[in-house]
Amino acid sequence: xxxxxxxxFDFTCCEGCQLQIVNLEEEILNLISLVNPVEWREAMxxxxxxxxxxxxxxxxxxxxxxxxxxxxxxxxxxLVALGSCASTGGVNKLKNNFDLQExxxxxxxxxxxxxxxxxxxxxxxxxxVQVDYKIYGxxxxxxxxxxxxxCLALGKSPEIPDYPVCVECKLQENICRYEYDEICLGxxxxxxxxxxxxxxxxxxxxxxxxxxxxxxxxxxxxMVRYGKTFQDLKxxxxxxxxxxxxxxx
Amino acid sequence: xxxxxxxxxxxxxWVNKLIANQSVYGVQAKGERFAxxxxxxxxxxxxxxxVTILPPKKYFQPQREDxxxxxxxxxxxxxxxxxxxxxxxxxxxxxxAIAQMDTIFSADNYDVHYMxxxxxxxIVACDVQNASANVFAGCMNTATVTKGFDLLLTKIGExxxxxxxxxxxxxxxxxxxxxxxxxxxxxxxxEQVWKDxxxxxxxxxxxxxxxxxxxxxxxxxxxxxxxxKAKLCFSCGSCNLVCPxxxxxxxxxxxxxxxxxxxxxxxxxxxxxxxxxxxxxxxNFRSSRxxxxxxxxxxxxxxxxxxxxxxxxxxxxxxxxxxxxxxxNPVEVFNELL
Amino acid sequence: MSNQDIYVPQPAxxxxxxxxxxxxxxxxxxxxxxxxxxxxxxxxxEISVPGIGEAPISISSSPTQAGIFQMVVRRVGNVTTALSKxxxxxxxxxxxxxxxxxxxxxxxxxxxxxxxCGGIGLVPVRSAINYILxxxxxxxRLTILYGVKTPADRLFAEELAQxxxxxxxxxxxxxxxxxxxxxxHVGVITTLLPLVQINPAQTIAVICGPPVMYRFVLKELAKxxxxxxxxxxxxxxxxKCGVGKCGHxxxxxxxxxxKGPVFKYSEIKEVMEAI
Ligand code: SF4
Ligand code: SF4
Ligand code: FES
Numbered sequence: 112x113x114x115x116x117x118x119x120f121d122f123t124c125c126e127g128c129q130l131q132i133v134n135l136e137e138e139i140l141n142l143i144s145l146v147n148p149v150e151w152r153e154a155m156x157x158x159x160x161x162x163x164x165x166x167x168x169x170x171x172x173x174x175x176x177x178x179x180x181x182x183x184x185x186x187x188x189x190l191v192a193l194g195s196c197a198s199t200g201g202v203n204k205l206k207n208n209f210d211l212q213e214x215x216x217x218x219x220x221x222x223x224x225x226x227x228x229x230x231x232x233x234x235x236x237x238x239x240v241q242v243d244y245k246i247y248g249x250x251x252x253x254x255x256x257x258x259x260x261x262c263l264a265l266g267k268s269p270e271i272p273d274y275p276v277c278v279e280c281k282l283q284e285n286i287c288r289y290e291y292d293e294i295c296l297g298x299x300x301x302x303x304x305x306x307x308x309x310x311x312x313x314x315x316x317x318x319x320x321x322x323x324x325x326x327x328x329x330x331x332x333x334m335v336r337y338g339k340t341f342q343d344l345k346x347x348x349x350x351x352x353x354x355x356x357x358x359x360x
Numbered sequence: 361x362x363x364x365x366x367x368x369x370x371x372x373x374w375v376n377k378l379i380a381n382q383s384v385y386g387v388q389a390k391g392e393r394f395a396x397x398x399x400x401x402x403x404x405x406x407x408x409x410x411v412t413i414l415p416p417k418k419y420f421q422p423q424r425e426d427x428x429x430x431x432x433x434x435x436x437x438x439x440x441x442x443x444x445x446x447x448x449x450x451x452x453x454x455x456x457a458i459a460q461m462d463t464i465f466s467a468d469n470y471d472v473h474y475m476x477x478x479x480x481x482x483i484v485a486c487d488v489q490n491a492s493a494n495v496f497a498g499c500m501n502t503a504t505v506t507k508g509f510d511l512l513l514t515k516i517g518e519x520x521x522x523x524x525x526x527x528x529x530x531x532x533x534x535x536x537x538x539x540x541x542x543x544x545x546x547x548x549x550x551e552q553v554w555k556d557x558x559x560x561x562x563x564x565x566x567x568x569x570x571x572x573x574x575x576x577x578x579x580x581x582x583x584x585x586x587x588x589k590a591k592l593c594f595s596c597g598s599c600n601l602v603c604p605x606x607x608x609x610x611x612x613x614x615x616x617x618x619x620x621x622x623x624x625x626x627x628x629x630x631x632x633x634x635x636x637x638x639x640x641x642x643x644n645f646r647s648s649r650x651x652x653x654x655x656x657x658x659x660x661x662x663x664x665x666x667x668x669x670x671x672x673x674x675x676x677x678x679x680x681x682x683x684x685x686x687x688x689n690p691v692e693v694f695n696e697l698l
Numbered sequence: 699m700s701n702q703d704i705y706v707p708q709p710a711x712x713x714x715x716x717x718x719x720x721x722x723x724x725x726x727x728x729x730x731x732x733x734x735x736x737x738x739x740x741x742x743x744e745i746s747v748p749g750i751g752e753a754p755i756s757i758s759s760s761p762t763q764a765g766i767f768q769m770v771v772r773r774v775g776n777v778t779t780a781l782s783k784x785x786x787x788x789x790x791x792x793x794x795x796x797x798x799x800x801x802x803x804x805x806x807x808x809x810x811x812x813x814x815c816g817g818i819g820l821v822p823v824r825s826a827i828n829y830i831l832x833x834x835x836x837x838x839r840l841t842i843l844y845g846v847k848t849p850a851d852r853l854f855a856e857e858l859a860q861x862x863x864x865x866x867x868x869x870x871x872x873x874x875x876x877x878x879x880x881x882x883h884v885g886v887i888t889t890l891l892p893l894v895q896i897n898p899a900q901t902i903a904v905i906c907g908p909p910v911m912y913r914f915v916l917k918e919l920a921k922x923x924x925x926x927x928x929x930x931x932x933x934x935x936x937x938k939c940g941v942g943k944c945g946h947x948x949x950x951x952x953x954x955x956x957k958g959p960v961f962k963y964s965e966i967k968e969v970m971e972a973i
Contacts, residue, residue, distance in 0.1 A: 608945030
């Protein structure tokens, strides 16, 4: 059996997810025993042909990136969004809350109007091309990443949780952040991280995005029970929840 | 079987001796709450705890456990754990829950994974010293127990009474250095603790006899309470996961890096989770929050209850504390139906 | 007390495999132990593909066919997709047979039989059909109603033709949407029922199909004066463990993996989550 060719591409992001892959340490040798990684530059060149698995890191923030992504899609058998930026737009979507001109001036000051600094509203990968699998998280979870790669190499579709972080939080026997009157996004956020943040005694930031059927009206309604307001909840959701599917409910 | 009387110092010496001989899991502080965990010294043991975050079921049916291993030839072999251990400080309501799980996993089709762990366990029960905020064991006839454990500890003033109930418990007592023989007064004080606990462990008051619950549910399938409460349900399964009498599980395979050998594992699941009853291909046989929410109460107080001839809620109150939107309180729901 | 592990599958070998439609494939296996499966029509197995997982699959062959067992599997999940990639000689794991049977050795004996199947509902029912045909004298008239979405979805096309040609057997087929080559009946399965003549007191009916089908067929059967006690339904649920533990298959208080998949309709009429 020839090893599947795997290519990684990054768009707008911090590359923290790739760092997680590097951090697999000895597991990385196992990973390389399974797949045949092709370099970004090599992968982009036309003579490499097709790749079996393309991992896309980062979100799309410039029109020319959309073009590039479409080219990758055409040549990838399986296309996987890697990390929050790619799978939901993540933190990058914060800017979609503002006027883009204003954003540019705020970030680049005087240089804002230089042509290479043009920008467009942030898109998740699946807003541009069809995505086969999403590896959620900011950053991704190494264990989950390794599991998903094994599944793909085996031709199996990985079981990606569609239940809330609370499930994993309870399994870890954590004390719920709501007992400390903190707003935690665990009840509406997709699990898979092993409830990492609540396990470190902080609330869930919602980095993996919403589950498929989040009960956001309940999230809103319970705020009063914990002496909070709807605005408090919205503020908490801003970092990773900006312009998500249910953001404005 | 014998009863011994011991003070704190004797208890500590005894526990340390037990720890030296085998694995002991006991209740310890976890932040401001409590949890069962591996015990390394007697002073960490907190028999004054109110309730643990997770019930001791995790020692018989771990959150995730290996069921089978398979090799490259596709042969499956059973994986079972064999190490004996002591579970120290189990409250009466949890003892009742364990006894129920024993029936579930041994009757009909014998589950060798659960039962092996169960047979390896020596259960040291302990009467409740401090009631938790949401306990209602007193209403469920589970505030005290007379069976289902190997040894029972009860605190009476400055002393503990330790009563062996089984040969396993008796054997633990042989390690007890300098235990005293209790007098009639001590036994009377223990009776008083039991009587008091039945009254004290009622932070929520069920307004009917638990035996009436199956009948009550029989006529409540379409009651408005299900939908009204389920509106706030996150489908997070917290009430299932922390419950000592919930045992549903999911099974998954994962391969090693050779992509051929690997493990089949099972993990806790919950009927409140959205896809619990969904089949491959998409149809979800319990797709509404209301139906899932109702199912749990029917399991506790009717379906499993009728099978076991005992209500499958022991009144530990964990689901009440664990539920973020505060809709899981069984007493509140049952009282509303009355 | 048995120390056997109810979760350990026994090995079986794939003998034959044949695509039936775009999504469904026919498989024939034998147990490596050389033993018979020992199943009854209507029962199911838990099939394991190492590394991929386990899935409940109904048995399609009749126990009268010795030495082997057959299944028809739709590719919908990981296990069923992995099955479709196996070839003759490959191994799978088998647990079971589990669940209840069509009452072919009980109340169906001596009766006229009316089988109403939709889509892959024919798969377990075929086990009963072949059992009945192999013990032909024990039963009265056999009527098979079979509905699929399009002609391309028909399973067991050859056998359907054979059954049609068998005396004392009526086979009526329908499709939701026909194509150029289709000159048969078009319409949902219930449109076939008025076309059959039955003696309700002398008939046992069996229904097996997609979840939406049952309510409509039951209504028609009631109109035809069929008694609830004479109707059997085979129900699909998420049968994860098959041994009454995991809870996934529960339908109110009933564990479908043990009390089902075949139920007498009168016994589940009041079970809210059943139909
Ligand atoms: S801390 Fe957050 S994730 Fe954990 S149980 Fe509470 S709400 Fe859920
Ligand atoms: S239903 Fe709630 S109170 Fe009853 S045993 Fe389960 S967790 Fe405890
Ligand atoms: S399939 Fe597990 S209980 Fe029925």
